[in-house]
Amino acid sequence: MGDRLTQLQEAMDQLCKQFVATYYWLERHHDLEKFGSNDKIPDLKPDQVKEVESVDPETFKAGQLELARDLITKEQQIEYLISTLPGLDxxxxxxxxxxxxxxxxxxxxxxxxxxxxxxxxxxxxxxxxxxxxxxxxx
Missing domain, CATH: 1.20.5 (Single alpha-helices involved in coiled-coils or other helix-helix interfaces)
Incomplete structure (x- = not known):
């Protein structure tokens, strides 16, 4: 295992990857909704790839909760690593x-x-x- 700064850098890299993965999952699995009366949800042609693969609201909420917990856990690991760096006290x-x-x-x-x-x-x-x-x- 590397020194504290290396561990901190790796944790920050992992947190960034988690942010991107979380954003991708949320963007990919949300439910299509209209925000205004003029909004339209286009019908897909048979050869067109779906941009959103909606999941039921309970699964989406559970996924959000799990992703949020993972982000919080990684952030707490980073806080711990920062607290162990020399010189803070x-x-x-x-x-x-x-x-x-x-x-x-x-x-x-x-x-x-x-x-x-x-x-x-x-x-x-x-x-x-x-x-x-x-x-x-x-």
Whole structure:
């Protein structure tokens, strides 16, 4: 699993896809109604594709409710991810102190690495001299 920002971006992408899918479902399954006295619902020709596949009102209402719940659940996941991001509860001074502490840790780790490299070089020199000595005695 990625870091918090990656998770947040993926959740936002999923929410956008859910919005599009919800819009498509609602637009595709609504009931055809007239809004004014001059409105007409055209009759379809046999070779014409239906733009709307109406479902009964109970199924439509249930679908709306399920889609709304899914959107709310995803939004709550996003809110949770946002709340876990670092820095929301820390002042700028606290964040700067955390950065300084991390820099000190990095400096200590770098010092250990340099010592390990130096030790490795010394061991390699000793090993090289031992190999040279063995070659001489053969």
């Amino acid at each position: 820390n002042s700028e001074r606290d964040q700067m102190q955390m950065i300084r502490d991390l820099e000190e840790e990095i400096a200590a780790a770098e010092q250990q690495r340099l010592e390990a490299v130096k030790e490795k070089d010394e061991v390699l020199k000793k090993l090289d001299s031992l190999i040279c000595m063995i070659r001489r005695y053969k």
